[in-house]
Amino acid sequence: MRNLLDAVNESLDRATDARYGPNGLNIVVATNRKASSACAEQVALQYGRGDNMSMPGVPIAVKDNIATLDMPTTCASRILAGYTSPYEATAITKLRASGAVVIAKTNMDEFAMGSSTETSAYGPTRNPIDPERTPGGSSGGSAAAVAAGITAIALGSETGGSVRQPAAFCGVVGIKPTYGRISRFGLVAFGSSLDQIGVCARTVREGAVATYAMSGRDPYDSTSADLPVPMSPPDVQAYRGKTLDGVTIGIPTEYFPPSLDPDVRARCDVAIEVLRGLGAKIVEVSLPHTSLAIPVYYIIAPAEASSNLARFDGVRYGPRAADTADLRAMYDATRSRGFGPEVQRRIMIGTYVLSHGYYDAYYKKAQSVRALITRDFSAVFATGVDALFTPTTPTPAFRLGAVTDPYEMYMSDIFTVTANLAGIPAISIPIGRVGGLPIGGQFLATHFDEPRMFHVAAALEAALGEEAHS
Amino acid sequence: MTDWSEKYEMVVGLEVHVQLKTRSKAFCGCSADFGAPPNVNTCPVCLALPGALPAINAEAVRLAVRAAIALECTINLKSVFARKNYFYPDLPKGYQISQYDQPLAVKGTLHARIPGEAELHDIAITRLHMEEDAGKSVHDRYPRMTAIDLNRAGVPLIEIVSEPDMRSAAEAGAYLRTLKQILEYADVSDVSMEEGSLRVDANVSARLHGATELGTKTEVKNVNSFAAVERSLQSEFERQCAALDRGETIRQETMLWDATHGTVRPARSKEESHDYRYFPDPDLPPLVLDHDYVKRLRHSLPELPQQLRERFRTHFNLNNAELEAVTAEPGIADYFEGLARAHGDAKHAAKWMMGELAAALNESGVKIRDFPVHAPRLAELLDMVRDGKLSHTAAKAVFATMRTSGKSAPVVAAEMSVTQVGDDSQIQQWIEEAFTELPDETARFRAGEKKLTGVLVGAVMKKSKGRADPKKVNELLAKYSS
Numbered sequence: 001m002r003n004l005l006d007a008v009n010e011s012l013d014r015a016t017d018a019r020y021g022p023n024g025l026n027i028v029v030a031t032n033r034k035a036s037s038a039c040a041e042q043v044a045l046q047y048g049r050g051d052n053m054s055m056p057g058v059p060i061a062v063k064d065n066i067a068t069l070d071m072p073t074t075c076a077s078r079i080l081a082g083y084t085s086p087y088e089a090t091a092i093t094k095l096r097a098s099g100a101v102v103i104a105k106t107n108m109d110e111f112a113m114g115s116s117t118e119t120s121a122y123g124p125t126r127n128p129i130d131p132e133r134t135p136g137g138s139s140g141g142s143a144a145a146v147a148a149g150i151t152a153i154a155l156g157s158e159t160g161g162s163v164r165q166p167a168a169f170c171g172v173v174g175i176k177p178t179y180g181r182i183s184r185f186g187l188v189a190f191g192s193s194l195d196q197i198g199v200c201a202r203t204v205r206e207g208a209v210a211t212y213a214m215s216g217r218d219p220y221d222s223t224s225a226d227l228p229v230p231m232s233p234p235d236v237q238a239y240r241g242k243t244l245d246g247v248t249i250g251i252p253t254e255y256f257p258p259s260l261d262p263d264v265r266a267r268c269d270v271a272i273e274v275l276r277g278l279g280a281k282i283v284e285v286s287l288p289h290t291s292l293a294i295p296v297y298y299i300i301a302p303a304e305a306s307s308n309l310a311r312f313d314g315v316r317y318g319p320r321a322a323d324t325a326d327l328r329a330m331y332d333a334t335r336s337r338g339f340g341p342e343v344q345r346r347i348m349i350g351t352y353v354l355s356h357g358y359y360d361a362y363y364k365k366a367q368s369v370r371a372l373i374t375r376d377f378s379a380v381f382a383t384g385v386d387a388l389f390t391p392t393t394p395t396p397a398f399r400l401g402a403v404t405d406p407y408e409m410y411m412s413d414i415f416t417v418t419a420n421l422a423g424i425p426a427i428s429i430p431i432g433r434v435g436g437l438p439i440g441g442q443f444l445a446t447h448f449d450e451p452r453m454f455h456v457a458a459a460l461e462a463a464l465g466e467e468a469h470s
Numbered sequence: 471m472t473d474w475s476e477k478y479e480m481v482v483g484l485e486v487h488v489q490l491k492t493r494s495k496a497f498c499g500c501s502a503d504f505g506a507p508p509n510v511n512t513c514p515v516c517l518a519l520p521g522a523l524p525a526i527n528a529e530a531v532r533l534a535v536r537a538a539i540a541l542e543c544t545i546n547l548k549s550v551f552a553r554k555n556y557f558y559p560d561l562p563k564g565y566q567i568s569q570y571d572q573p574l575a576v577k578g579t580l581h582a583r584i585p586g587e588a589e590l591h592d593i594a595i596t597r598l599h600m601e602e603d604a605g606k607s608v609h610d611r612y613p614r615m616t617a618i619d620l621n622r623a624g625v626p627l628i629e630i631v632s633e634p635d636m637r638s639a640a641e642a643g644a645y646l647r648t649l650k651q652i653l654e655y656a657d658v659s660d661v662s663m664e665e666g667s668l669r670v671d672a673n674v675s676a677r678l679h680g681a682t683e684l685g686t687k688t689e690v691k692n693v694n695s696f697a698a699v700e701r702s703l704q705s706e707f708e709r710q711c712a713a714l715d716r717g718e719t720i721r722q723e724t725m726l727w728d729a730t731h732g733t734v735r736p737a738r739s740k741e742e743s744h745d746y747r748y749f750p751d752p753d754l755p756p757l758v759l760d761h762d763y764v765k766r767l768r769h770s771l772p773e774l775p776q777q778l779r780e781r782f783r784t785h786f787n788l789n790n791a792e793l794e795a796v797t798a799e800p801g802i803a804d805y806f807e808g809l810a811r812a813h814g815d816a817k818h819a820a821k822w823m824m825g826e827l828a829a830a831l832n833e834s835g836v837k838i839r840d841f842p843v844h845a846p847r848l849a850e851l852l853d854m855v856r857d858g859k860l861s862h863t864a865a866k867a868v869f870a871t872m873r874t875s876g877k878s879a880p881v882v883a884a885e886m887s888v889t890q891v892g893d894d895s896q897i898q899q900w901i902e903e904a905f906t907e908l909p910d911e912t913a914r915f916r917a918g919e920k921k922l923t924g925v926l927v928g929a930v931m932k933k934s935k936g937r938a939d940p941k942k943v944n945e946l947l948a949k950y951s952s
Contacts (some may be wrong), residue, residue: 089521186523306747311518311564315562355745359749
């Protein structure tokens with residue numbers, strides 16, 4: 001019992017340490033020691049009583065776009081300054097029922113729009129591995145929280161790679177479950193057909209435990225899947241020898257373009273050899289529509305966002321521009337002051353592509369291409385491929401402020417957006433470092449095949465051992 | 471005033487919003503009740519708090535499908551919810567969940583009845599789709615401020631769109647009255663314009679008789695009764711005709727009905743060309759219904775007014791006016807059927823329904839389902855009239871007492887001593903008394919002056935305090951006349 005409360009307290013001490021606050025790495029944007037301690041004591045009581053819990057007293061950090069009761073939920077945006085949700089996300093409720101204790105909210109790109117945590121109204125988060133570099137984004141705060149050891153588990157959210165990309169940059173595990181695996185109720189919507197709560201973790205096994213704890217049908221989210229939830233995480237203790245005998249891993253050529261950073265390529269090649277050594281059959285495969293993923297993503301995600309973000313109008317919550325002449329001016333001023341430039345850019349792109357006369361040419365066409373991208377994956381998995389292996393990002397973490405062109409920033413998601421478009425599960429795990437910077441390798445599996453994805457990822461993780469972090 | 475209908479033809483299409491009578495809202499568990507204090511019936515979903523998601527209310531779907539079946543629509547087994555995006559303070563999400571290019575149902579028909587006309591007017595229904603209501607903006611409650619009440623936000627609606635098939639205000643009125651009646655019978659809505667559970671937007675245009683192209687239409691809004699719809703359409707039609715006759719072109723705009731002055735005027739705010747940016751709502755999977763579900767709903771649908779009228783026509787041999795009256799509302803029809811079966815004489819029952827019962831309902835303002843005298847009780851009263859035990863006048867008095875006392879017709883009639891006397895010797899005695907009282911008239915009557923029968927009957931009735939059976943009195947009197 002003592003240990004459980006101590007673990008939470010130590011985590012709270014780290015979360016409130018100035019090194020991780022606004023003047024430090026700027027990872028943590030909110031804590032509530034009193035509420036977290038109360039929660040921990042409650043868990044201790046129940047656990048002591050013998051309640052079955054998969055995460056008893058495990059401290060977790062939560063991205064600032066997931067609704068929590070005792071800390072603000074601002075999406076790192078001025079438009080939600082001071083907003084605390086009166087209700088809690090289903091995923092949080094489930095985690096708390098599993099014994100987890102929320103100890104902090106983490107920094108992020110505003111409304112999850114960005115790949116470097118630099119669009120946050122709280123200012124950028126710094127990468128714990130190299131403070132001059134970005135932790136990636138948009139779940140940069142969550143990946144950094146795990147990398148810095150504040151918590152072992154941190155929740156992020158994915159729309160186009162927002163958990164896997166920062167996980168790769170920070171040298172931690174990043175999980176995006178199948179679309180529909182985890183309820184989105186309480187996750188502030190960005191691109192509703194792409195969004196999924198994800199997990200940053202130290203190990204595949206720990207990440208799998210947290211993923212399963214949140215999974216399952218939720219009547220409050222009509223897009224959540226009514227499927228049984230796998231209960232057991234990969235049994236890494238048993239991983240010895242030819243763990244991947246009989247497993248086929250596909251290597252999609254489109255994810256290894258000539259322009260790929262040579263260090264990233266080299267690390268991937270090593271990983272592939274290790275997989276082969278574990279008994280996996282390695283096959284080259286093709287996903288021919290991959291190059292269309294970024295354009296398609298940057299039509300669909302902003303389109304949905306432009307509608308999802310319409311509710312931030314200053315009428316019911318958040319700051320309202322009160323100094324305006326009429327309703328229209330109130331909307332304009334509230335939203336122009338409340339949203340940062342990247343969010344405004346995406347709202348405008350989204351509004352444009354949904355406009356009368358453009359809908360067919362952009363949104364509808366993008367949806368057709370999205371279907372082709374999804375079909376690419378189905379076709380490959382139908383040939384008997386169990387999982388695909390790719391680099392998570394084209395480069396390691398870049399320097400803060402180094403990428404200023406939005407298009408160049410968007411291209412950092414090139415290997416991750418496909419999983420969101422297709423709705424399939426994906427995981428990034430550390431596969432080594434180059435010049436001290438972590439490199440991430442990604443596994444993709446077919447819909448709702450998290451168990452197999454976790455199995456291959458955990459096998460590689462076990463085989464790489466310390467090499468993954470050196 | 472010019473009679474424009476000589477030269478121009480009115481073309482009307484109607485969009486009707488109907489609130490479904492579910493207990494909870496369309497996409498959350500909040501109560502859909504009317505009349506709660508402001509913003510009491512709200513939750514994270516209908517307040518559009520960050521992160522909240524909609525989940526469809528199965529009961530709303532059931533009622534919408536029922537309505538679509540009642541309106542003879544083709545049900546789309548797959549329909550899609552779409553977002554209609556626009557900003558307004560009483561629209562919390564910044565979009566309304568509606569259906570756009572894949573509605574729940576299409577291609578229906580409504581057989582409108584114009585009172586007094588035997589022929590039904592078939593009006594095509596273009597589509598029927600589901601959507602949610604917005605909240606309410608209250609502009610006149612606080613100075614310089616607008617108050618928002620979101621109790622209504624998210625309440626389930628169906629929108630029923632007709633083809634521009636109507637050619638007169640009366641026909642539009644008939645469409646609406648028939649529609650209301652059908653939805654009432656299908657038991658899907660309270661269909662009350664006063665409470666806002668039925669709202670009408672009317673599209674109207676004018677064209678020369680014989681023209682095949684439609685004229686430019688305007689949309690008439692702010693109408694709060696069927697009569698007002700008819701008046702506003704007529705008024706707008708005349709305005710358009712006058713303008714066309716002067717060689718002007720009609721501008722496509724929204725006109726507001728001003729009930730006080732009985733005129734239409736252009737909506738004050740400049741009509742913005744809205745681009746609603748419809749797209750499929752990614753939070754809601756397509757609504758997929760299975761064939762059996764629709765079939766079950768089709769079979770569970772109660773008899774609709776038209777079928778009922780046909781059945782009553784055959785069974786009870788009623789004329790059109792009677793049929794219309796006894797099927798006006800489902801409650802009326804149930805009552806009538808009960809009354810007619812218990813009493814046996816359907817014509818007599820219909821007469822009472824249209825006369826005394828209608829007057830009583832009208833006067834007391836109660837709904838037929840709450841009416842204190844149930845059909846079998848009223849049948850007893852009608853039986854007494856038929857059997858000559860009560861005069862019609864006495865029956866009316868007994869009926870009035872039954873409504874307040876809760877006692878049966880024979881009991882009330884006995885208490886009031888109004889039971890009709892058909893006994894020959896008693897009537898004979900009253901006749902004798904009348905003869906004594908009116909010797910002149912009696913002599914002339916006996917001499918054959920038949921027109922004096924009325925005077926003598928009157929005298930007998932007076933002697934009997936109205937209790938003598940007039941038929942019997944007439945019979946017996948006739949024997950004295952040579």
